[in-house]
Amino acid sequence: MHTLYWFTRDLRLHDNAALLAASKSDMLLCVYVVDPRWFAPGPLQSKAMGDHRWRFLWQSLMALERSLRPLGQRLHIAYGEPETVVPELAHAHNIERIVRSRLPGTQESGQWQTIKDKLPKTLFQQFETLSLFTEGSLPMALDDL
Numbered sequence: 001m002h003t004l005y006w007f008t009r010d011l012r013l014h015d016n017a018a019l020l021a022a023s024k025s026d027m028l029l030c031v032y033v034v035d036p037r038w039f040a041p042g043p044l045q046s047k048a049m050g051d052h053r054w055r056f057l058w059q060s061l062m063a064l065e066r067s068l069r070p071l072g073q074r075l076h077i078a079y080g081e082p083e084t085v086v087p088e089l090a091h092a093h094n095i096e097r098i099v100r101s102r103l104p105g106t107q108e109s110g111q112w113q114t115i116k117d118k119l120p121k122t123l124f125q126q127f128e129t130l131s132l133f134t135e136g137s138l139p140m141a142l143d144d145l
Helices: 017-023 051-071 082-092 106-118
Strands: 002-007 027-034 075-079 097-101 123-127
Touching (some): 002 082, 017 097, 017 123, 027 051, 027 082, 051 075, 075 082, 082 106
Parallel strands (some): 002 097, 027 075, 097 123
């Protein structure tokens, strides 16, 4: 199976259930998408990504790239809106499965759904890697809180 692993906020190689699942593939394409909207002023005229945060992120991506090399992988850094970039990469590399860490935001959920709609024959998997507890591991239903 050809798999695209989409790095988002979780750049860890170790203790990463999503990456572990993705690595069990015949071909793995590791991708990070830099969204140009991060650098444009939003509704309140502030940018989601300032200069200092961008510098830190870039340094983290370069460290991730260096860590992937000994494992026989490269980090493909793409610039563009994920809703366009991820489907283009999926078509270009005959991707059958896309894996990422689940992101809790509404914009991120909307992006994920848009990409799923554009790639109806592709398997999509998200893993809980950004919190200590998953919804299923709680001793009660969320409605009971």
